[in-house]
Amino acid sequence: xxxxxxxxxxxxxxxxxxxxxxxxxxxxxxxxxxxxxxxxxxxxxxxxxxxxxxxxxxxxxxxxxxxxxxxxxxxxxxxxxxxxxxxxxxxxxxxxxxxxxxxxxxxxxxxxxxxxxxxxxxxxxxxxxxxxxxxxxxxxxxxxxxxxxxxxxxxxxxxxxxxxxxxxxxxxxxxxxxxxxxxxxxxxxxxxxxxxxxxxxxxxxxxxxxxxxxxxxxxxxxxxxxxxxxxxxxxxxxxxxxxxxxxxxxxxxxxxxxxxxxxxxxxxxxxxxxxxxxxxxxxxxxxxxxxxxxxxxxxxxxxxxxxxxxxxxxxxxxxxxxxxxxxxxxxxxxxxxxxxxxxxxxxxxxxxxxxxxxxxxxxxxxxxxxxxxxxxxxxxxxxxxxxxxxxxxxxxxxxxxxxxxxxxxxxxxxxxxxxxxxxxxxxxxxxxxxxxxxxx
Numbered sequence: 001x002x003x004x005x006x007x008x009x010x011x012x013x014x015x016x017x018x019x020x021x022x023x024x025x026x027x028x029x030x031x032x033x034x035x036x037x038x039x040x041x042x043x044x045x046x047x048x049x050x051x052x053x054x055x056x057x058x059x060x061x062x063x064x065x066x067x068x069x070x071x072x073x074x075x076x077x078x079x080x081x082x083x084x085x086x087x088x089x090x091x092x093x094x095x096x097x098x099x100x101x102x103x104x105x106x107x108x109x110x111x112x113x114x115x116x117x118x119x120x121x122x123x124x125x126x127x128x129x130x131x132x133x134x135x136x137x138x139x140x141x142x143x144x145x146x147x148x149x150x151x152x153x154x155x156x157x158x159x160x161x162x163x164x165x166x167x168x169x170x171x172x173x174x175x176x177x178x179x180x181x182x183x184x185x186x187x188x189x190x191x192x193x194x195x196x197x198x199x200x201x202x203x204x205x206x207x208x209x210x211x212x213x214x215x216x217x218x219x220x221x222x223x224x225x226x227x228x229x230x231x232x233x234x235x236x237x238x239x240x241x242x243x244x245x246x247x248x249x250x251x252x253x254x255x256x257x258x259x260x261x262x263x264x265x266x267x268x269x270x271x272x273x274x275x276x277x278x279x280x281x282x283x284x285x286x287x288x289x290x291x292x293x294x295x296x297x298x299x300x301x302x303x304x305x306x307x308x309x310x311x312x313x314x315x316x317x318x319x320x321x322x323x324x325x326x327x328x329x330x331x332x333x334x335x336x337x338x339x340x341x342x343x344x345x346x347x348x349x350x351x352x353x354x355x356x357x358x359x360x361x362x363x364x365x366x367x368x369x370x371x372x373x374x375x376x377x378x379x380x381x382x383x384x385x386x387x388x389x390x391x392x393x394x395x396x397x398x399x400x401x402x403x404x405x406x407x408x409x410x411x412x413x414x415x416x417x418x419x420x421x422x423x424x425x426x427x428x429x430x431x432x433x434x435x436x437x438x439x440x
Contacts, residue, residue, distance in 0.1 A: 045200070046199070046200070046203050049200055049203045049204050049207065050203050050204070050206060050207040051207065052204065052207065053203070053204045053205065053206060053207020053208040053209075053210075054207040054208070054210065054211070055207075056207070056208050057208065057211045057212070083216070083217055084217045085159060086159055086161075086162040086216065087162070087213045087214075087216035087217040088213065089159040089160075089162040089163045089166065090162040090163070090165055090166040090209070090212070090213055090216050091166060091206070091209040091210065091212070091213035091216075092163060092166060093162065093163040093164060093165060093166020093167040094166040094167070094205040094208060094209035094212075095166075095202045095205035095206050095209060096163075096166075096167065096202075096205075097166070097167045097205065098201040098202065098204055098205035098208075099198045099199075099201045099202040099205065100198075100201075119253070119254055119345050122250060122251060122253060122254060122345075123251065123254065125247075125250050126247040126248075126250045126251040127247075129243045129244070129246050129247035129250065130243070130244065130247045132243050133240040133241075133243035133244045133247065134240075135240075136236045136237060136239050136240030136243060137236075137237055137240045138233075138236070138237075162216075166209065188200055188201070231281060231282040231286050233281040233282075234275065234279055234281045234282055234286075234290060237274075237275060237279060238275055238293070241267070241268075241271040241275065241297075244267055244271075245264050245267055245268065245271075248260055248263045248264050248267065249264065253345040253346055254345060257350070261304070264301075264304065265301050265302075265304050268297055268298070268300060268301030268304065269298060269301045269302075271297060272294045272295070272296075272297030272298035272300075272301060273294065273298070275290060275293065275294050275297065276290055276291050276292075276293060276294010276295060276297065276298070277290075277291065277294055314353075314354070314358060315353040315354070315357040315358055316358065316363060317357055317363065317366055317371050318371060319340060319371045319372065319373035320370065320371060320372050320373065321372075321373055321375065322339070322372050322373060322374040322375075322380075322383070322384055322387065323383065324383055326370070326372055327339075327372065327402075327406070330370045330372075330402075330406075331404070331405070331406040334404035334405070335369075335370050335404060336368065336369045336370070336401065336402060336403050336404055336430070336434040337369055337370045337371075337372055337401070337402040337406075338366055338369035338370070338371050338372065338399060338400075338401055338402075338430075339372050339374065339387075339391075339399065339400045339401070339402060340371065340372065340373045340374065340397070340398075340399050341374045341376065341388065341393050341396045341397060341398040341399070341400075342373060342374070342375060342376065342396050342397050343375065343376040343377045343396045344375075344377040345377060346396045346397060348396075348397055348416050348417035349396055349397040351417045352397050352417050352418065355417075355419065355420070356417075356418060356419060356420050356423050359420045359424075361424060362420065362423065362424065362427060365424075365427045365428065365431055366427070368431055368434070369401065369430075369434075374387060374388070376388075376396055391408060394415075395415075395416075397414070397415075397416065397417070398413070398414065398415050398416075399413070399414040400412075400413050400414075401413075401427075401430035401433075401434075403433060403434050404434060409429070409430045409433045409434070411426075411429055411433075412426040412427065412429050412430035412433070413426075414426055
């Protein structure tokens, strides 16, 4: 009863949040097209990442790690203190593995941030998610090499062995945690800070590894675990549905906002009916659980359109297409410049243009700048590429402000979608800096 009660509470929350909330749906996305952490506070990002790591323990790829963990730690003869120390080392091993990944991503941030802004990469990421979804629905199996599985399950003793075990099992979870890791990679690449990347991925692994570390510490007291029976087939299909919706969300810059929303609604309705009322796995109390989740999915799909209807007004800023001559003329006339890096396929760019830039106060303040647009919808040419490298722009949308001498006002840089209430202070700061006497 305890297992089903916990499963119902966690499953209901996951269905309500993950299926139709891109920020909570394992946060898969690209550096420019879908960064669910953009504009969030430092501590809020860490909290979301930690909770996301905890949520990944519900995925089918992580569940098999539970019996491996119990088998590895359960037969030890060390006392409770030694077992807890080994469990902490096991947890630390997972965290180190993901923290190293975060550091590597941050080191290559400039390249990765620009690469993940490209339509071909968006299409590739969506295809990867659909491939993984097909595996969840049983069309094929994603398996790691047998040697790696044997390495994870082999019997090692001591704190060093537990540390290596954590490093290894972090890789075993990869088939399911991949989408979340892709989203975090995009976010860390945009920030470009190695310490930040290390910390974010360390927190992710801390959330992922905490339940397993607790199981390891108390493994000798655990008598039995629920078998991975028919109900796990349903869980796999549920996450398959989540992955399909995530793929559509990622492809929104290519599909268009309206088509993308309709596809997610249709997929949700079909998925809710299938998972709740047509899928045959499980029996007894689990049948009622499936129906509850199916109803939640259907309700989420039915209300999705109202929550995600685009609003706003068209951007009336008279953007001038970038050329080196435009910047040279502005600098010669001592005029400040607002330089907007954007692309037609970039969803946050569209949101910025419809929800933030049209605001009358924003328009009034922007009129004090020469508005220049560097369009990356297609190949922008070598001059625009050079400009992006010069100002270390890692993706679109990005808005940078230059004073009358052509120097960037770094404190006012805008990266990703920023709502009006956060954009205005940055814009006012840029205006104040351009109005101040030189050297002040």
